[in-house]
Each structure stands twice: as structure tokens, then as C-alpha cells.
Amino acid sequence: MPSSHSERALIQQERNDDIVTLHFNDPERRNAMTAAMGRVFCEHVAQLAADASIRAVVLTGRGSAFSAGGDLGMISERVAEAQARPVVGRSAIRDNMRSFYQLFLSIRALPCPSLAAINGHAIGAGLCVALACDMRFVAREAKLGLNFTKLGLHPGMGATWTLPRLVGPALASELLFTSRLLSGEQAAAIGLANRALPADQVLSATRAVAAEVATCGPLAIRGVKRALARSANASLEDQLSFEAAEQAASFESEDVLEGLAAAQARREPAFRGR
16 A cells, blocks of 8 residues: 555655665654554665665654654554453564564665664664664764663564674673663764764764765675675685675676776776666
8 A cells, every 4th residue: 555645754865966865754753663654664765775876875863863663552552462362363463563673674675885873862673773774873962772671572673683793692682681771972882883973963974974885886885785794694615705706796897997997097986886
């Protein structure tokens, strides 16, 4: 079913040259994540994934928060269903939640790099979406946390998969078991975020990094994203074979000719993604 006008407004999109910024746009509710928002978000991501001219996507939130996480009304509905039909309704709720996760985790399917500009608090599922991005830049004063166990709820949306890969299993265990909140500065210190900045600089700094990415060969960048995605489960020998195959493809491109010519002429390259 196509999204309604009011639903479409939950995500705003801006394009500047080869960089697209997506905004969660429900600031009065601190960008709480609903199925409606997820459907519109997924639609935007699918369109961006099909556009080979896009070199980076920035994700941020309107207002004071990045995202306060899953909508409490939606969670309460799932609780009511589960309490009314224990065990019997579990598979339906499981499938419903898995579908909900996939709407927002669709950002992982982007072939170009994704960068989260965490302008304010990112809690629960809201932080999970940021963790699914390739890079994260965060406001120093922002609060970040996976507060699932404080709600008596098991973590979802990939939290137990992404967090250990970013901060290691020991720190991930501590954060998930305690539901502890971190400041932006603490998040950067443990590797959860690339950098902590004043809140009013987060979006511009994130876009500046996206612009750096956009100056590099887009075919090579997309190859790097594929390589990084597979590296966690690959042996060194397997990864070397993948890299060799990607380099062989690069040698056939127009981009590598442009890159070499630019290096020899000591000028900036003008890649065309071919």
C-alpha cells in the first residue's frame, strides 16, 4: 500500500550534489520509530540504492533527538497481544518484530557508505539504526544507550550483532546487560562513534566526511563496502581472493585511468563511476 502524505512527511530527503541526507521527521515525538516511519524510510532507501550516482547517504534527526527508539505505544500493543495469547501468539509477534527491524535495517543494503549524524539522544532501536550505518558522528551531550533490559525487554534490531563488532564482546556485554546510557564523548572514546562534536556541528561535520568519500572512486568505494561487510566471517585467504578480484575489476574501469592521470598531473580526480 502506498504511503499517505502524512506518513511520507515522517522522512525528509535532501540532495546536495552526490550526497543525500535523510531526516527522521517527527520531532515532537523525538523521532520515535513506528511501522509507518519504517515503511517510508525503507522506500527512500530502496530508491537511493538503485541510484548509482549517489556517493554517500547521511542519516540524522529533526529537532533535539536523533531517535528516542521504538514507539512505546507500538511496544505496548505487542505486550498486550502477548499477554492475551501467551505462547500461541508468539510466532506472529516474532514475525511482526522481524519485519519491523528490516524496515529500518534496510539502510545496510545501501551500496554506498552511510553516515549517522547523531544530533541528539539515540536510544534503543534509535541507536540500533545508527549502529547499522558505516560511520557515526555524535553530539558530545547526546545520550546513547540500548535500554532494552531496563524495560524488561530483550534487545532487538541487531543490537547483539552490531554492538560486539564495534566495541568488543566485553564492553557490549556490559552495555547490554546494564542498559547504561553513554554520553557522546564516552561513545567516541570506546569506538561506538567516530567522533564527538558540539551538537550544532554534527551534521556539517558528517556531511564534510561524506564529501570526502564522494571525491574518491565510487566503484572502488562500493567495492570496499562489500569487502568490509564480508570480512567478519571470511578467512584471510578468502578475503585476499575477494580483494584480488575487486582490484582486477578496478583495473578495467575508466575511474582508475582518471585516478592515475589526476595523480600524475597533481590535480583532484573527477570520477564518473565507470
